[in-house]
Amino acid sequence: MIRARTVTVHTLDQGAVTVPEPIWCTGHADLPTGYRDDIHHSGPEKVVDYEGQAVLSAELVEYPFGMRPIPPSVYVDILIPSTTLDSAALEGLAAILTEQAAELRRLALRLAVLRAGGEW
Template sequence: MPRTASVDVLVVKALEVDEPEWCVGHGEDGAQYKADILHQGPDVTLTYDGHEVSVASLVQAPFSESSSTEPGVSLSLLGQTLDPAGLHAFADVLTEHAQQLRDLADELAALLARGGQ
């Protein structure tokens, strides 16, 4: 009687997945496994004085095995994906940082008004 063995093989074929209407497509996203599939919305580029500060977009990894499968917002400034509560919390922190920057601007203005001393 012939012996048999189980051998793991990688089969490459196209997989059709439901796509949310906000997804801008997948193109050459390089997903090798179902868990690698990432839906991404259009980028929202945050700039200041012609310089890119961060990019944000809706994202969803519907088959992820290591993170949430719910939609979130990817923020390049953090390198993280946030849920609504996390995004609001981050926006609150940015508001606090904005006040710190305003305070520094006032301190700098006063310093310059005294001749830099």
């Protein structure tokens, strides 16, 4: 896996921890992370809106020091609030979900390439 640089993350339990940072990581805040186990990398988040509300978000993540380390993976959060829809709104939601299913498939392919040693 290609690593662009190392960064120092300040933790409450281990102090300063130097971490190799993947090139896809969007960075780390300067505030204490909490515990070393909490250190994680995250890539740009993709958020999908429907009628002004987020319904799906996906982002590349990695937890190298977790109790069970998580290799690069895609974290997905689906938030569809309860609602009653007419046929036009239901078609609109179905269209967005269809588009997002295709995007999740693209993310799955990119993740497979990344885990095989390629670039994100």
